[in-house]
Amino acid sequence: MSSAKLYKSFRNGATHSHLVICDENGECCAITTGLGTNHWMVGIAECARRIADMVERAKNDAGIPQETRLTSLGLSLSGCEQQESNRELSLELRNSFPDISDSYVVCSDTMGSVFTASPIGGMVVISGTGSNALLKNPDGSTHNCGGWGHFLGDEGSAWHISHRAMKTVFDDMDNFAKSPYPVERIWELIQQHFNIKTRLDLLPHCYAKFDKSFYASLCKKLALVAVEEDNELAKSLFTDAGRQIARSITALLPKVSHSLVDSGELNIVCVGSVWHSWQLLREGFIKELSLYTVPFRLNLVTLTKSSAYGACYMGADAIQYDLARNYSDNVKIMFQYTCKNSAKANGNGYCQSNDIPPEGRV
Template sequence: MSAHLVGGIEGGASNTHVVIMDSQGKIIGSARGPGTNQFQLGIEACSKRIASLTDLAKKDAGIPKETRLEALGLGLSGCETESSKKELHDRLTSDYPQLAEQIVIGSDTDGSVAATSNKGGVVCIAGTGSNTLLINPDGSRAQCGGWGHLLGDEGAAFGISHNAIKYCFDDIDDFQKAPYSIDQVWGLVKDHFKVTNQPEVLPHFYNTFDKAFIASLCKKLTELAKNGDSLAKEIFKQAGTDLAKAISAVHKKASKELIERDGGLHVLCVGSVWLSWDLLKPGFIGFIEENTPVEKLSLMKLKVDCGVGAAYMAADKLGLHIDRDYSNNYDVFFRYCRRCR
């Protein structure tokens, strides 16, 4: 077995991915499970889930769960502040000392950036929730979003689902008519929540709120949009605009070194919403061209498990060696060039 083993965990509101890597950069164990956002679960349940999933990854690697990893990196949504990181770190080291000798905690955006470079970059997460983060080579940072469903999540699955429901409610109330017929979207909303009218939707938002379940409506809206429904297509166009707004916000603060990379600023796009790029693209490009001075952008997707970045993050912070070739970790799926068009 190699000199040391490093674990990496990437966790959002709905899904968590765990990997264990050796010093040659090989993934020797992995596990997947539900979300690990401490603000949704509470610190105790979140810690328990992290420990359980790490044990599953150890089992997959053929390692006894009592064996401590040399390091464990956590890239989790809900870990944007130093206080939230410290609270989780203290709980894990106190209640689950068998996990690892050292634990490094960052946000899910930190781990994603680390998967593509140790010199910084941009990640735009659009999963259940949304968040965009720039890390410059000098370590300076800029964030846009990441404030949860009450104060953010534009362009995310929750935001898309919420917009669809709001269009229907406003139209039915005659408060503001939707730009297109709500018939198919409203039918989808009623089927998703198993309701027949507006009041029956309310408990899902005010009594038994489940962010992931509400966000799961987005997948059904995707199919509706692909089948040509005008309102569903408009909702995804707006989501593309919102994601472009977030990226352009951090682009303003990016270093010359990052902006002048081959292909312009590299943006790692993480989360299930990006799988609908064809629906997001009109709004995205329209905003970039009409409202920003951005000359070039390269949008990338990961080819490796998201937990790899969290493992790199921990190894780099603690001075542990892991072999890596960043170019093998991602593909560019779209290049924007203003002067090339």
């Protein structure tokens, strides 16, 4: 094993990180998980330490000696949109943990998802703790919508859904803006989640003791209430989130290169836990898309493998190594949307959307 080329990939969100080590044939040697590694949240030094810890554990699992450096290390990380801070992280790893890798590639977490699905680019929409949308064209150009964090964005994310639930309850109780639906059940859910009794008790969780991941985890409970109890307020929060996610897609559509959609369709990789509630998002998503003329079919696809594989592919490409990969095994279609000659525009068009049953997804 020590003489083989080893490509390690690492993909993280704000909450969890995933790591995979592949050999020179593209075969997985080890997979492990760890804490979030967004350097804006934990700092460059701690981010590097967490990465090193995961590499060490993965090497042990794969039977690789700790002194054996990986040939290339692909890091597809939340918060890594700036070249300067990416270089700083790479330098920190080289200096503090010299036995990790010979080569480094550091990029945004969205890139790992794109390259897991396709070698030429595409679109990825992340809706997990936070949200982000990215388009990469075959010519290498990239365009973003979102990814600014909870102070400036994160629309359609678990954090945003949770925050809107709390804000709706507070505004209704203040008589500032009355909710169109009863708020009592959602307030009860908030109290249980944060273990509080009054609204004042919630303030430390919003400020002094703010934990974005825990705050966002309320979203899962809201989804359960929406489905199991048919709660109208909870359902409306997800409907709105669906619209927000669709808006991030329509914001990027004008930037899509013709060469990316010469097949007549565009794959959009859906990443993050909020997508597990697709049936709750669906109505708002379709309503928002119906406002636009989309000249090609949109395929919402999910990854069947960790987006860490995309980071692994980038690590190999960075040193011009032709690592074996099979993209058709990496994705499956979840939903398809077609809108030709918008009915809104000329009265003669049509819009069609299809959910793909799990057994029929390819």
